[in-house]
Amino acid sequence: MKKRALLQGQDLSTQIAEAIRDAIVAGDLLIDARLPSEAELADHFGVSRPTVREALKRLAAQNLIRTQRGATGGAFVNRLSFEDAYDQQITTSTLLLSMNAVDFDTACEARYALESACADLAATRRTPDHLATMRAEIHRQSQPGLTDEAFCASDVAFHRALVDGAGNPVLSYQLAGAIEAMQPLMNMITFTARSRAAIIALHQHIADSIEAHHGEAAEQGLAELCSYTQTLAKQVLASRAQRAKN
């Protein structure tokens, strides 16, 4: 039972998790490399197996490792896929917004600022696939009888297609959080037939601009969409305040 110096004053499981994470980040443990068994790790760090397990669960929660049972099982360093990172980012962003009372204007401004950054690239690189997705979502949005939630979900899909059109996975990853995290806030807005029509028209304009490789026109459409959305939110808030007074 080798004792290992793990200086800090936190939980043992935290310290061990950090030690292993550092080893991964530093490249001492390559992707798909197998970690020592729980018993060996316990030995190595001079702690019991449950403590090691708690550390491994921490890492698993961050998608840094995966575990497998059986004879050749164990914990393996996980390749952090863009998919996994998307999901993490979305849940983190959603919680962040809901827990910190970020006001609608701020979130909205951030989202459209980021999207504008993609518009130019998307106008250059978009494939027919991206355009088709955008058109399909626009079509879905004009269906009558769509719930507000479904309308928002389609809105998210439209904007993700726009972002993906930039053909830069790093951008897609970064913006996934910003766009999806907005949805709960957007869901609070009641979309009247008239406001839906206005939004759809702007979507149409943006899609047309992207198709025509006009980045600036797309950016302008996004800016209008941003301010219109903010106006809508203000109306909702105002009418809600009105109702509260009565």
Place this chain on the structure above:
Amino acid sequence: MKKRALLQGQDLSTQIAEAIRDAIVAGDLLIDARLPSEAELADHFGVSRPTVREALKRLAAQNLIRTQRGATGGAFVNRLSFEDAYDQQITTSTLLLSMNAVDFDTACEARYALESACADLAATRRTPDHLATMRAEIHRQSQPGLTDEAFCASDVAFHRALVDGAGNPVLSYQLAGAIEAMQPLMNMITFTARSRAAIIALHQHIADSIEAHHGEAAEQGLAELCSYTQTLAKQVLASRAQRAKN
């Protein structure tokens, strides 16, 4: 020992962690609310305490809960702070880039595209504080004898000041990952005296533009910085390939 239906086929600790996380996200557990004790949770879910602990460690790894020892201790729902989210995003982004062989151009393009999105807002809203930070970092960058790592670190600080100047915490959060995650890639570049001078001149130009409330000029400076950085990286790669041949 009440048995609870936790249908899925994963680890018990995973299922329990998800159940609790869902309760938090759904708002059944408010911020700073205390979870039942480990013993009670074990009872409630019909599992042993170590299993519950593994679940709690998973949540702790995501900063969703914090734990406290002692008589009034327990697990409490954590307010996910922007600080915590920054850190998570940075480590995730860094790993994502290092594990997925994202090429320098892609990361660079994403970073500067996102920063450009902030330039306009920063030009409007920057405070003297932000400007002072930018100037200070420019000054640091012109110190002779600075290591490449220190130069890059200062570069990151400069750009974070620019982003923070937009005065939108959501933007700052989203971009923290993009900017900081680039640093390991940037660190691989050797900055000659001449290339440093060129970068500093561009930084100067950007800072001047931000100070003068000229968003477009700042954006242009960023674009130049982007392409210059990409050129530098290409040179480094080429000379490395050259050396490998000999």
Place this chain on the structure above:
DNA sequence: AGACGATTAATTGTTTGACAATTAAACGCC
């Protein structure tokens, strides 16, 4: 009555030891 110290109870942190479930490899048999 009020202040202060010791006790107590609740809770998380950690250990030990065991058993179940799973999986691949080794073995033996045909």
Place this chain on the structure above:
DNA sequence: GGCGTTTAATTGTCAAACAATTAATCGTCT
């Protein structure tokens, strides 16, 4: 050589305990 069986390694889970920490409670003294 091919195929089932055994075996060994490993993670998943449980049970029961003890240590460490912390706040409340109680008792005593002034």
